Amino acid sequence: ERFTMDPAYSRCVQKVFVELYKKGLIYRGKRMVNWDPAARTALSDEEVEMVEEDSFLWFIKYPIPDEAGQLDPKAFVVVATTRPETMLGDEAVAVNPGDDRYRHLIGRKALLPIRDKQIPIIGDKLVDREFGTGCVKVTPAHDVADYDMGIRHRLPFTVVIGPDGKMTGEAGEGYAGLDRLEARKAIVEKLKADQLLVSISEHRHNVGYSQRSHVPIEPYLSEQWFLRYPSVDRAAECVQSTEAEGAPGSDKSPGATLTPRPIPDTQGATGAQALVPSLHVSEGLAGQATPTAAESVAPSASESNAPMRFYPDRWVKTYTHWMTNLKDWCISRQLWWGHRVPVWYNQPGWGALERTIQLVRLRGDELPGTNARELRRAAWDLVTRSGLLGQRYKNLDTGWEIYVNRRSLEHAFANEGLANIRLVPALPSLLQNAIHVATEPHVPPIPQVTQVHKFLAALELGQTQYRVKFTVKELRDGRKLYDHQALEAKRSEADGKSPGTQPLAEQLVTRPASASVSKLSQIAGDVNTDEMFTRCQVESPGQGWQQDPDVLDTWFSSWLWPFATMGWPEQTDTLKKFYPTTDLVTGPDIIFFWVARMIMAGYEFMGDLPFRNVYFTGIIRDKLGRKMSKSLGNSPDPLELIAKYGADALRFGTMRSAPLGQDVLFDEKDVELGRNFCNKLWNACRFRQMQGGEVQGEIEPRLLTSDDKWILLKLDQAIREITTAFAEYRFNEATQTLYRFFWSEYCDWYVEASKAVLARPVGPSELEERESVKAEDAPTPQRSDALTAERRANTLAVLDFVLSHTLRLFHPFLPFITEELWHGMGYHDDMPAGQGGETIMFAPWPKPLDEDFLGHYGLDACYVDMVNAKYDLVTQGRNLRREGNIAANKKVKFVFKPANPVMPHDAEVLKLLLNAEALEIDPKYDAKKGTPTVHSNLGELYLPMEGLIDVAAEKARLTKELERAESEIAKAEQKLNNPNFTSKAPPHVLQQHQQRLAEWQAKRDRIKKALEALRG
């Protein structure tokens, strides 16, 4: 057990971050990320769920003014959009450059409605001419595709939707402060009023929802930490589909080991011993080559050389597709809880500020009625009192100054309802990280701040830190003081030979005028400012350094699981022994989140893959096929189910209904089945206990009954089937085999038949009966008591043999009840030293019965057929009772006319299972006309019913049986008369069909005879 937030594990996570940072694989950048406006954090692409929704496509008219800026009502383009609210941030209209309809417009300007702003018309290949009007509005700050276009065409990035999902001041009066969906309505109304809305059509499209908070995500520009995935090539190649290489697991030989999957050596392995998956307890330690390992390592020709296998195979395709289309992983989250980013900044104050504000925010939730200002005040107070900001902080109402990490400030502002102060990015490339300061003239919660209003920023540093000075001055028309275009203009000016009349520094800074364009470029180009102000390391660099407030995506800790749990980065013995591991059991829904990333981390940090086999379970869904989820409330409480049915029942029932790789619709009935099964198992053991006698006695071959041999052969068959099922990861098949074997074969037939030996004392009348039986070894009356006791003990030994095997076979599926029964039955005392003892878990895993065993106990396969026929006779005999309307509890007399001599034991079993008052064995029985009869190759079974014979009914029943036989014969004959079949079918199939035909023909003849007798 390991908790990823444990200190040791947490250190691993941070070390990995530092290592990847030093390799240059982790970087920080301003990117378009998936933003969750409810949780106010970035998300990875994998955390976004696409949901298909019915929406609308709004067609909006954008006027095209002429060169002189005059509007002609006939000059316009129509764009189609699903998100009208983003038009406030439009910076261009794009058409496909190959589109003759619009090509001539490229380079002209369009007038953005509502904002009355001129935006360029650009040409971009990305535009699909077929969709909508072939003319697209471009909102670089609020759409991933538009962002790329914005970069390509050097468009401004105007942020009109804030991190809270509300429109920013940039959105303009009347919209700022509105929720994005409210803004959409308002804008549509406004466009209608202005007659710029051409039409609305229904449109179905995909909307990304946050997996975390289930709100639509916003594409949002923000500064985040990213990871360029490591060891991608090796991870992509290590698993391959085996489809093309012939069916896997074709080795169905009865003696198949539990580990038929070869485990080839991996190139470049760290030298750690590959452990062979095995249910046997191996004495061998790491470094000792066990024979099992040697055998298993030898690959067969048909097997793939890929070192890893997926079960089921088809997920390889999904995996490979993802691996070959990797995008950098956004690993930072703006959350309170998680592993913190091990990066430190030497600007004091802001880290504490950030955390304090969040703290106050949390507390504020408990204090209804507190307004944002009070919260903010409280935050400032806390910060100042803490002394972390010292004198750098001044009264907010008159102006303040703080050294700050821009992203955190932006974030803190947003979280504090100070959305009217927004710092937004201005430019890509050199000034990508420059600050675009804007004011928002809409009414905010804090009057003093609203009326503020001038922001001046000093850009002193490059990449990541900014020293920002804010002073409160008068607002001028609510306009931003400068925008990126101004900046860019100034920059080109400054880069040019002749300095502009107004140096950029003066535009940007009040004092000191230390920042200049040249300095900016110098910093950005030549100086690694990160070294000066940023350190990536696990421990704090010392006084004055503050840690990045972001935390890491939870999967950034999970992907280290296979080795971080075993002491990495120390090369512990555990790690050496168990890495690479053998099997991963997980759900296919986290192939990307977890499996793929663990594989990459394994190669990157251990130099070898983390596991050899991946078993993908199905996903348990509700009855409607929906995934279980807290919000739907469709998830049953496992603890309640366990209380109601038991843990074993839940486990067994679920596994029984979950085939390899298929999802399962959860049904409590399955758990009920499990519960019923546990009950059956318990009672079957109780039956054995109630018989008393020695536990696990020796089995004497001479005394084995046909039923004993039958159940031992059936056990052998079940073990073989289960062994194969395990080897191929078909666990539901193993449970079904066990269920069938134990319930249908052991309980329904064998236990019932064993009562002929166990539970029925041999009385004089029965001995007389036996005298009349022609049997080779009929007991003499004198010896019968002793013999009965011996036979009884022998049957008990068989019961114990079968039960002790069954319990072990069931143990993986029913761990609790089997452990309890293992002890309760006394089997733990009987195991050889080191094999049984304190727990069933150490007992040897059952193996198929070997040749010696079969030979010694005379377990010839013919007993299966013989006993099957006997039981079939019983079933048919019971059917006779049923059809004769004889109540199940009424004892009646049967007559059996055997085709061959019958063993007394078999006669006894027949009598018992038929619940007969008596079973008369008469090879020469001459039945009365109309006596209900069963015909089998063991002989004929009659149910003589005095006064109850219904000739017509019996005739009808036999006719029906005859029809059945005829139809089976016809089918078999048709096959066997086909020369193609006889010449091409394999001999054993041919033989099967011939035998079948013969059996049905014999049966048909017997039925015919009986029908004739009935007429007679």
Added chain:
RNA sequence: GCGCGCUUAGCUCAGUGGAAGAGCACUUCCUUCACACGGAAGGGGUCGCAGGUUCAAGUCCUGCAGCGCGCACCA
């Protein structure tokens, strides 16, 4: 759009070229001594549709239909 599943009894689903299966539900009978959370006997199927390969197809191939899931920058 691309990819992957699924379609078999009333329901939920196994089924690996060679007799169509299970659990639940249903009908009838049975509290006989391990178990009524049980036992016994039954009824119930054009294996989605159409072609093809094969001696043989629920199973392999192709196409179609319906359902589901993943991926994808068609605004």
